[in-house]
Amino acid sequence: MIHLVRHGEAAGERMDLAGADPGLSELGRRQVQALANRLAFRPVRQVLHGPSRRTTETASILTENLGAGATVSDLLADRTPVPSSERSSDYPTHRWEWFHDVPEAERDLDGTDLTAAWHKLWFEHHDEEVVLVTHAFVVAWFVREVLNAPPATWMRIGPIGNATLTSIGPNIAGEPVVETFNAEVVLPI
Template identity: 40%
Template structure:
């Protein structure tokens, strides 16, 4: 059976000149981070680059793709910027200290009971008859959710798993064993 290796990357540093909530794309440093990431990943035989629709993730994918010109890429709603929040019936699965913060998550980022993130793991975390390498350019909490899933940690444990911009986290799936965390928040190329 084939193996699946997911390369999870947080977008490059965002240009926040327009304000914290605005999606103004990448800062000059963010473009440099993406370029360094692309150079590091040149030799990986990716099947595809999947990125969220946000300007910062799209621009990160644009820069990385210059180093991987043969690899198809597309925007993918499965890796959109999401924050898993518990439904009323699941609040007890999260420590009380996080409830107020979770209540303040904007409606457009809320993923109640991580329904969309669970679908992303189910979609990407599968094996087939051939080895597969996929690059996901996404957001901090999405990567945190994949890591939490891989480690079989409590539902709330994605909180505090912070990714540096353009850091590399790799998760590996084999058909006959649970997923494995190969690397977490690797910034060696930066």
């Protein structure tokens, strides 16, 4: 079972700046703690996370509470699938301009890196309980890949909430199926 987790809420209001790498807000830490409580009875032994500060902090809270090890993985880095000129017709025309504003460092042409990342992660971890901490667009692309849906589908999946849980496990034929999607945890008062 692979548990996809979007990082907890990021600190600060300047997330839109290219190169910004904020950590978690106080609410974000509480969200992740509640998620850790939800996962506490699962046999999770490993937490893989992207290299950003907020995914690293999310993984740290999870590992402290789950007794699992944490490993950084570039496969879970923040990426945005951007269509090549040959594939732009896969997306509605009203989306085309939005892609121009995607920072160069986050661009994943036709989602090829994300697709390869998903298949590698599934192949290596489908038979164990592992938590993958990443970003909203990555979770949406992975779900799109599991569903074998058209490329633009990832933009209609969600919104993926902070510290939400999406669980993917094998069906009887060993194929990945979405078992839980974007499940929010209830914060204690």
